[in-house]
Amino acid sequence: MATPALATYHLMAWDELPDVPVYMEQLLELVNDALAPLGSTVTKTMVNSYVKQHFFSRPTGRRYTRNHVVAVLVVSILKLDFSLPVISQAILQIRDSRQIEPRYEQFRQAFEQALREHPLTIATNDPLTHAIQLAAQTVAAHLLTNQVLTDLAQA
Numbered sequence: 690m691a692t693p694a695l696a697t698y699h700l701m702a703w704d705e706l707p708d709v710p711v712y713m714e715q716l717l718e719l720v721n722d723a724l725a726p727l728g729s730t731v732t733k734t735m736v737n738s739y740v741k742q743h744f745f746s747r748p749t750g751r752r753y754t755r756n757h758v759v760a761v762l763v764v765s766i767l768k769l770d771f772s773l774p775v776i777s778q779a780i781l782q783i784r785d786s787r788q789i790e791p792r793y794e795q796f797r798q799a800f801e802q803a804l805r806e807h808p809l810t811i812a813t814n815d816p817l818t819h820a821i822q823l824a825a826q827t828v829a830a831h832l833l834t835n836q837v838l839t840d841l842a843q844a
Contacts (some may be wrong), residue, residue: 698726698804700766700797703790706759710752720761731765739764742773744780759793766800771834778838 701723711719713733720731740747745760760780767776783792 696805698801700762700800702797703755703759703794706755708755710749710754711758712752713748716753716758716761719758720765723762724765727766727769729765729769731761735765736761742777744777745784756789759789763793763796775834775838778842782838782841 707715707719713736716736717731717733724730739745739761744764745757748754748757764776764780767779771779783789786792
């Protein structure tokens, strides 16, 4: 069972994100506030690295759009379990689809649902058994995701 903070975690919906460009400090505050319950933080160096790795385009006039905020949020969450090359494959697929808003909403909803409704079939009060089940589920989901991304890249 997810911890209470995770069971009620809310990742900002598209319409809750700023609709005007923000400066780096504002982006960091916004993203770090959103990621705090996940135990993750983002630095200016990390954001600059994401730009250099082409996860998203350079900001215009040192201001970041809603698409930039979404990219930093998603990359930061995915980094909790996936390598940057795998994340890059996913980000490029989304960027190339030119459907950033609906794809972000799909990710947000799936992520929140996964935190609330783990599809584990064996219920237990033993924390170690629960941890083992979650670890197995994470690795399985990771492997399946890698396979789907590999298949997409080869298509």
